[in-house]
Amino acid sequence: MSPPLLIAHRGASVDAVENSLRAFELARDQRADAVECDIQLSRDGVPVVFHDRTLERLIGDTRPVGSVDIGGLRTLRLDDGEVIPTLREALEWSMDGLPLVIELKSGRSPVSLVTAVAGDLAAVGGRLLWISSFSSEILQAVAELLPALPRALVSTAPYEQAIEAARAEGASALHLGQSAWRPGTSALPVLVWTIDDPRQALRVVEEGAAGIFTNRPGLLSGLREAA
Secondary structure: OOOOEEEEEOOOOOOOOOOOHHHHHHHHHOOOOEEEEEEEEOOOOOEEEOOOOEOHHHHOOOOEHHHOOHHHHOOOOOOOOOOOOEHHHHHHHHHHOOOEEEEEOOOOOHHHHHHHHHHHHHHHOOOEEEEEEOOHHHHHHHHHHOOOOOEEEEEOOOHHHHHHHHHHOOOOEEEEEHHHOOOOOOOOOEEEEOOOOHHHHHHHHHOOOOEEEEOOOOOOOOHHHHO
8 A cells, every 4th residue: 555645735834834935845844745735817817826815814915816917916925025926936846846736726717727727837847746626617627628637626525425526527536625534445545634633644544545635744744654
């Protein structure tokens, strides 16, 4: 059996601002296997790394991310002084850093979002484990426009329902919310988010999870040896 994957949720997001390049660097230092990050579009269609619909929680600006051009977004600063990364910057980082799991956020036309992501991948390459989303429409657009890339469904639905939905999407993995996890075996890899307690992470892996998303990869770095 393969060792469980340890995926840094928005990077090492307890020790640095989430979805920042600094958080990605710390995830590598803390022995994560990969970094998960969130992708949405600026007003002028540039994919950027940011989770929330608005800028308020991290920057104190109430505007939606998608209402600001990339030039305006790049003038803003996260708490640690960094700029909001673009997807291109994250992909470039992954070449010598860690593979990425990029979660595509809803809010714009799925085709527009996936087309922009495809353009960045064609331009700079990068290392990806999965392109993931809660949205069936987005995953369908990925299947049409980027058919060679592995897709993962993100879900909080009950375990069996989520497994069936992921299979229906042609996904190669399911990224399941912690509250929906239950012990089980599935041919489809199930990775569970978001767990920061080492004992709980070990229990979930022993129950059959293929990996864990965590905000604290350094704290859970012994999971592979213990499992």
